[in-house]
Amino acid sequence: MIETEFTPDAAGAIAGPDWLVRRRLAAAEQVAAAPMPSVEEEVWRYTPIGRLDLSRYRLADGPGSTSTVAAPEHSAVADTGNGWLCGVELSAEAARQGVEVRVLGAGDAALAASVDVDLFALMNAAFSAEPVLVRVPPGVSVEGPIVVRHWLDADGAAVFPRLVVDAGADSSVEVLELYGSADVAAFVSPVVEIRAAPAARVGYLAVQDLGPRAWHIGSQVGHIGSQAHMRASSAALGGEYARMRLDTHLSGRGATGDLVSLYFGDGHQTLDFRTFQDHAAPDTTSNLLFKGAVDDASRSVYTGLIRVRPDARGTNAYQTNRNIKLSQEAWAESVPNLEIENNEVHCNHASAVGPIDGDQLFYLESRGVPTETAERLIVTGFFDEVLDRFPVAGAVPAVRERLQAKIAGLSHHSEGMKV
Amino acid sequence: MSELVVEGLHVRVGGQMVLNGVDLRVASGEVHAVMGPNGSGKSTLAYAIMGRPGYEAVSGTISLDGIDLVELSPCERAHAGLFSTLQYPTEVPGVGLETVLEEAVAAAGGDRTAVEAQVVAEAELVGFDLDLLYRSLNVDLSGGEMKRSEAVQLGVLRPRIAVLDELDSGLDVDALAAVSHRIEQATHQDNLGVLAITHFSRLLTVLHADVVHILIDGVIRETGGPDLAAQLEETGYDPWIDTRAESPVEIHSHLELSHLEPGGDPWL
Numbered sequence: 001m002i003e004t005e006f007t008p009d010a011a012g013a014i015a016g017p018d019w020l021v022r023r024r025l026a027a028a029e030q031v032a033a034a035p036m037p038s039v040e041e042e043v044w045r046y047t048p049i050g051r052l053d054l055s056r057y058r059l060a061d062g063p064g065s066t067s068t069v070a071a072p073e074h075s076a077v078a079d080t081g082n083g084w085l086c087g088v089e090l091s092a093e094a095a096r097q098g099v100e101v102r103v104l105g106a107g108d109a110a111l112a113a114s115v116d117v118d119l120f121a122l123m124n125a126a127f128s129a130e131p132v133l134v135r136v137p138p139g140v141s142v143e144g145p146i147v148v149r150h151w152l153d154a155d156g157a158a159v160f161p162r163l164v165v166d167a168g169a170d171s172s173v174e175v176l177e178l179y180g181s182a183d184v185a186a187f188v189s190p191v192v193e194i195r196a197a198p199a200a201r202v203g204y205l206a207v208q209d210l211g212p213r214a215w216h217i218g219s220q221v222g223h224i225g226s227q228a229h230m231r232a233s234s235a236a237l238g239g240e241y242a243r244m245r246l247d248t249h250l251s252g253r254g255a256t257g258d259l260v261s262l263y264f265g266d267g268h269q270t271l272d273f274r275t276f277q278d279h280a281a282p283d284t285t286s287n288l289l290f291k292g293a294v295d296d297a298s299r300s301v302y303t304g305l306i307r308v309r310p311d312a313r314g315t316n317a318y319q320t321n322r323n324i325k326l327s328q329e330a331w332a333e334s335v336p337n338l339e340i341e342n343n344e345v346h347c348n349h350a351s352a353v354g355p356i357d358g359d360q361l362f363y364l365e366s367r368g369v370p371t372e373t374a375e376r377l378i379v380t381g382f383f384d385e386v387l388d389r390f391p392v393a394g395a396v397p398a399v400r401e402r403l404q405a406k407i408a409g410l411s412h413h414s415e416g417m418k419v
Numbered sequence: 420m421s422e423l424v425v426e427g428l429h430v431r432v433g434g435q436m437v438l439n440g441v442d443l444r445v446a447s448g449e450v451h452a453v454m455g456p457n458g459s460g461k462s463t464l465a466y467a468i469m470g471r472p473g474y475e476a477v478s479g480t481i482s483l484d485g486i487d488l489v490e491l492s493p494c495e496r497a498h499a500g501l502f503s504t505l506q507y508p509t510e511v512p513g514v515g516l517e518t519v520l521e522e523a524v525a526a527a528g529g530d531r532t533a534v535e536a537q538v539v540a541e542a543e544l545v546g547f548d549l550d551l552l553y554r555s556l557n558v559d560l561s562g563g564e565m566k567r568s569e570a571v572q573l574g575v576l577r578p579r580i581a582v583l584d585e586l587d588s589g590l591d592v593d594a595l596a597a598v599s600h601r602i603e604q605a606t607h608q609d610n611l612g613v614l615a616i617t618h619f620s621r622l623l624t625v626l627h628a629d630v631v632h633i634l635i636d637g638v639i640r641e642t643g644g645p646d647l648a649a650q651l652e653e654t655g656y657d658p659w660i661d662t663r664a665e666s667p668v669e670i671h672s673h674l675e676l677s678h679l680e681p682g683g684d685p686w687l
Contacts, residue, residue, distance in 0.1 A: 358472060363509040363556075366469050367572060368497030368523035377522065381513020381555065 004054045006158070008032060011126040019109035020131075027114075027125035034119050043118070046301045046333050047272055048241050052215065057158035057187040059127060060084070067151035069180050069209075072394030075144035076101045078132055081151050083159035085130040091144070099142055099173075100135040104164065108133060111166050113221070115191050117245055120217045124160040124191040131162035134175055138168035138197065145174040145203075145392045152181035152188065152214070161190040167200040169225075174203035176392045179238075183211040190218040196228035198252055203231045203391025207399055210238035212267065219245045226252025226281070231391045235399045236263035236271050237406065243272035250277070250284035250312075259288040262386040264406045265298030265330070275304040277319065279312040279345075288319045291386050293379055294330035295411055303335040306349065310341045319349040324356060324382060326375075327411045372410070379407050421447045421484050421500060421579040421612060423468070428479035430460075430467045430637075437463040439637040440479065445580060447610040450603075452623055452648065454616075455634035456656045461616045462506065464634070465584040468614075469503040470496050483580060498527045500579030504569045506588050511556040516568060519556060520575050534575060541574035542567075544604075545597045562589025570598045573605065580612045581605075587622040599625040620648045635659050 011028035012021065036052070037044045063081025071077050075094040078101050079086045088101050104112055111133060115121045134146050150161050167173050179188065188210065196202045210216055216239045224230045236242050248257045263271040271294075277286040292300045302321045323332035336349035356378050364374035383403060390396050423445040430438035437460045445451050455461050467474045468481055470493040481488045483499050491499065511519075517538050525531040542549055547567040557565050566586060573581055581602070587595050603626065605611040615626055623631075623645065631647040632639045633656070640659045641647065 357509075359509045360511045362471050362493060363505070363511060364514070364519055364522075365493040366471075366497055366503055367519055368494055368527050368576065369519060370494050370522075370526050371492065373522050373526065374494075377514045377518065378511060381511060384513030384555070 005058055006031060006054060006123060006127060010059060014127065014129055017104070017106040017108075019106075020104060020112075023114065024126050027116075027122050028127070030116070031119065031122050031126050034122065037119055043274055046299070047243065048270055054158075054187070056185070057156055060154050060157035060159055064153040065151065067149035067178065067180055069149060069178050070398065071147040071149060071178070072176070072392070072398070073144055074147045074176075075099070075142050077147040077149065079149050079151070080130070080132070080161060082154045082157050083129050083161055085132060094142055097140045097142065098137040099140065099146075100133060101146060102133055104131040104133050111135070112164055113193060115193060115219055115221050117219050117221070117247060120189045121191055121219045124162055124189050124219070127158070128160040128162040128191070131164060133164045133166065134173070135166045136168055136171040136173045139170050140168065141172040142174070145176045145394065147176045147178065149178045150180065152186045152210070153184060154186065155184040156186070157184070158187040158189070161188070163190070163192045165192070165194045165202060165204065167194075167196050167202045169197040170199040171197070172201040174392045175205075176395050177204070177206045179206070179208045179210055179216070181211040181214050183213060185213040186210075186215070188214060188216045188218070190216075192218070192220040194220070194222040194230060194232065196222070196224045196230045198225040198227055200225065200228045202229070204233065205390055205392040205395055206234040207395065208234065208236045208238055208242055209402060210242070212238070212240060214239045216242040218243065220247070222248045222257060224248070224250050224252065224255035224257050227254040228252060229256045229258075231258040231260070233260040233390050235403070236261065237402055239269065239271075241270045241272070243274070245274040247276045248278060248286060250279050250286060251281055253281045253283055255281060255284045257286040258389065259286065259290075260386050260389045261290045262383050262403070263290075263292040263300060264295070264403060265292070265300050266295040266406060266409060267298060268296070269298040270301070271298070272301040273303075275319075277304070277306045277317055279306070279308045279315045279317060282312055283314040284312060285316040286318070289386060289389065290321045291323070291383060292332065293324040293326055293382070294332050295326040295409075297327070297329040299330070300332045302333065302351070303337070304349070305337045305339060306347055308340045308342050308345050308347065313342050313344040315342065315345040315347070317345065317347045321351040323353040324379060325353060326356070326379070375410055376407050379410065380404060421610070423501075423580045423612060423614065424480070424482045425468070426480045428467065428481060429477040430463055431475045431477050432463055432473060436477070437637050438467065441634070441637070441639055443614070443632065443639070445612045445614050447579065447612045448606050449630065450606060450613040450615065450626065450628045451630045451632065452615045452617060452628035453632045453634050454618070454620070454648065454651060457618065459634045460637040461618070461634055462584055463637075465503055465582045465616050468582050469493055469501065494526070497523065497576070497578070501582070502573055502576055502578035502580070503582040504566070504573070504584060504586060506585035508557045508565045508569060510558045512558055514556050515554070516552055516556055516571065520572060523576060537575045538571060541571040544574065545570045545601045547571050563591045563594030566590055566598050567594055570601045574601065577609055578611065580614065583613060583615045585617055586615060586626070587617065587619065595622070596625055602626060620652045623648045633659050635661070
């Protein structure tokens with residue numbers, strides 16, 4: 001039981017269409033009955049979840065300012081402030097194509113699935129004020145990404161952004177979500193639902209660059225239909241504790257999911273990823289690459305599971321997690337897992353945690369590159385493979401720049417460089 | 420006029436003594452070859468001169484133009500005028516050749532804006548495909564392309580002394596000729612001094628050595644002119660191996676000797 005203001009009464013007081021109000025109430029009842037997660041549970045192992053005190057946060061009652069983070073060239077941009085939708089601009093071309101970017105309405109009950117993977121997904125269902133829908137009609141290719149910018153500036157606010165991406169059959173769309181905040185002690189718990197109908201192509205990139213006192217506990221659920229291709233990616237840079245749980249369901253024959261993420265922890269950050277590649281249909285492919293670096297006293301956690309269900313013959317599933325540990329105090333955990341119930345599959349997983357490669361460092365130094373510069377080049381280069389595979393190419397330069405700013409503050413750790 | 424001087428160099432690697440008193444002097448414009456069987460300490464000599472971590476100079480000196488290199492980092496040694504190529508150049512994903520050279524030139528007080536044009540000119544000289552410049556350093560390059568890349572680096576950085584470890588390993592004949600030609604050119608035009616470390620005398624048919632040293636058990640057993648390499652071609656290393664000596668280093672020379680027989684060289 002959680003004694004907070006996150007009660008069914010509070011959930012029921014949020015305006016919305018009837019189906020949404022009912023769903024909020026039902027979720028809030030579950031929240032009220034649920035225990036707080038604990039590090040005793042495997043999915044919360046290695047996390048600071050025990051330090052989360054929900055009573056420190058309250059529901060934000062309205063938007064403050066909006067994001068000033070530049071959006072790349074786009075077909076639409078939506079801004080939220082403290083979880084409330086502040087405005088949407090949609091290009092005339094996208095509007096003509098029937099693309100929708102708006103708050104979920106009365107007729108949208110069927111579009112919003114219930115995501116109840118953990119307490120925080122339930123809280124999102126109960127308290128998300130204005131879930132945003134991005135809907136692309138069948139056969140439509142959207143030119144330029146649809147950008148959703150989230151900004152938080154209310155200290156002590158609990159914010160539950162929810163984004164539903166509904167890509168119709170044989171459609172094509174890219175979505176960029178940007179999370180930023182002022183330096184406030186906020187709690188952000190987003191849910192992203194991505195549905196790629198048969199033969200749809202969906203690119204999704206989340207850039208999480210919250211302030212240093214923000215907590216971020218989110219979920220992403222992807223459902224990929226037959227012959228559809230989802231490229232879902234993220235860059236986790238900010239937050240004190242920032243966690244994403246990513247469930248990718250390859251539910252139609254021939255579905256493909258590319259999951260590519262990078263993270264860079266410094267200071268006392270904890271960055272945490274739990275991934276689940278669920279192969280439920282034949283001839284499905286998933287390709288996961290997560291690369292991270294931890295500096296100072298930061299921590300990262302990656303645990304991933306590939307599950308191949310009995311019917312999913314012809315599955316190709318890959319999972320790679322590589323981590324560079326940049327200081328003595330930093331710490332990275334990497335736990336890949338496989339659960340295979342069909343013999344006709346190709347699966348592999350690889351994980352590594354280690355310091356900057358000594359041979360690479362020596363090679364650059366022997367050319368006359370000073371140690372600290374060589375370290376920066378190597379760490380930046382380490383992430384190139386991820387950046388090259390990000391969808392929403394227009395957003396990549398800004399991610400690279402933020403990453404380089406973090407790398408510029410690298411703690412110098414190499415010792416014993418002499419004969 | 421520059422001179423690399425190695426005197427009485429003893430080097431320990433992983434708790435084992437590998438070099439047991441090496442003496443060498445390489446002056447500007449000279450090409451020296453150090454030849455020896457596997458396990459004789461050739462690569463250790465190259466690494467110790469460049470300052471690779473883990474190659475501990477227990478005693479002796481390494482100096483360049485009177486500057487003691489032993490206490491310097493690899494980067495400082497490079498700035499002092501030293502350059503080395505590795506037998507297997509290290510892949511550095513996501514880091515480009517030009518970036519590395521710009522950082523190296525800038526750190527040594529040079530003009531980083533001049534690097535791009537120099538890289539293009541040097542690539543031309545050794546037939547390094549310009550498209551490969553935009554790849555990550557040594558990633559997905561053939562043996563020949565890697566050594567051409569290293570010749571480009573040498574051309575841009577203009578060291579005083581270059582230590583080349585098994586330059587010919589993994590190279591096709593054309594690449595070896597192009598790279599050797601560029602190095603010889605540097606010895607004439609820029610007065611580069613070269614210490615070429617090699618197992619096989621094949622290299623010396625394209626990179627002409629003025630002085631040949633034979634390294635066995637971490638000690639230079641003989642120094643001579645180019646004829647010494649010719650003699651080695653006929654006899655192998657046997658005449659220089661002192662079978663009575665107690666050596667902490669395991670020598671695989673008997674296995675390797677067959678490669679030196681005519682027609683037995685797997686690299687040709």
